[in-house]
Amino acid sequence: MKIQPLLDYIRNFVELTEKEEAFLTSKVSYRKYLKGQFVIQQGDVCKYECFVISGCTKTYFVDEEGQEHIIMFSVENWWTSDIGSFITQTPADLNVQCLENTELIMFSHDDIEDLYAEIPKLERLFRLIVERALVASQKRIIRNFSLSAKDRYLFFRNQYPLIEQRIPQYMIASYLGITKEFLSKIKSQLILEQ
Template identity: 50%
Template sequence: MNISVFRDYIKNVITLSDNQESLLFSEVKERKYLKGQYILQQGDPCHFLNFVVSGATKTFHLDDKGNEHIFRFAIEKWWATDLPSFINQDISNTNIQCLENTVVVQISLESFEKLTQEIPQFERFFRLLFQNVSITLEKRIINNLSFSAKERYLLFREEYREFEQRIPQYMIASYLGISKQYLSEIRNQLTSEL
């Protein structure tokens, strides 16, 4: 089972006893998805926190006109979850789709609550994780409001180097809020500046 990748990720943040580790193993499950499959579809409640062991996903909203608005990618050791829907067990406003064959470790809300109650360190782990999600989201909103498309692309390349080789350019353009043609122009301009 690929749970060892998840366990090692957790152990980089908190220390677990053997009993706590056994509890962790008993409360999570591994799930495999094929490229193109959905982990979550808009309109359904998000039942799991999804930790990506291998593969890649995109999280996006489909508007009333059928336009796709990508706002998150996830690769190995990233999380792919609709947090508001998961916590409130409400319908999701997002889709999570696999861009590659993907393996995730899933934690249900019931297991999440059990782990945070029975292993105090998990409360801290998830608090730190949720804080980072909030900080990243706020930073992204401010960048989108303050920076030009070129500056946003340069930031994307700097912060998410590993994504550019694995994510199609038109999806990166959607994430940046620009057309794929405009992204191509920006990339050509950057190449000519070298």
């Protein structure tokens, strides 16, 4: 089990003793997925919150017209889950699929209460993580309202230059909330502008 990246990540938020790290390690699981496999499927109850050790996932949902909408990409040192389904233990409306072979550390819903009970600092850890996620989500709503598609693309490219390399353009278009054709148009405009 490759858990060191998670322990390093946690150190940014709270200090754990060696014993606590060992307890945490005993309570999480490690799993490899192949490209194309699903970590969560729409309709399942989401049992895990997952930390990405390596690889890349997309989180998306399929609307009534069958259109796929990508909500987020998760790469190394990010989280992936349908947090709504996880916290309420009701069927997920999101899918998480691996875009590359992916290694995950998984926090099970059944074990996470034990973890909080044994290591109260983890309650703080997850509060801090979720707070940051909430801020990012709110800022994304703001951007979606106030920026044009072109400016949203430039923001994405600027904020996640490495992710753009790893992912097909049509998925980036879906993440930005536009069609692949329009993203293609934006890119050719940008080339002309330079």
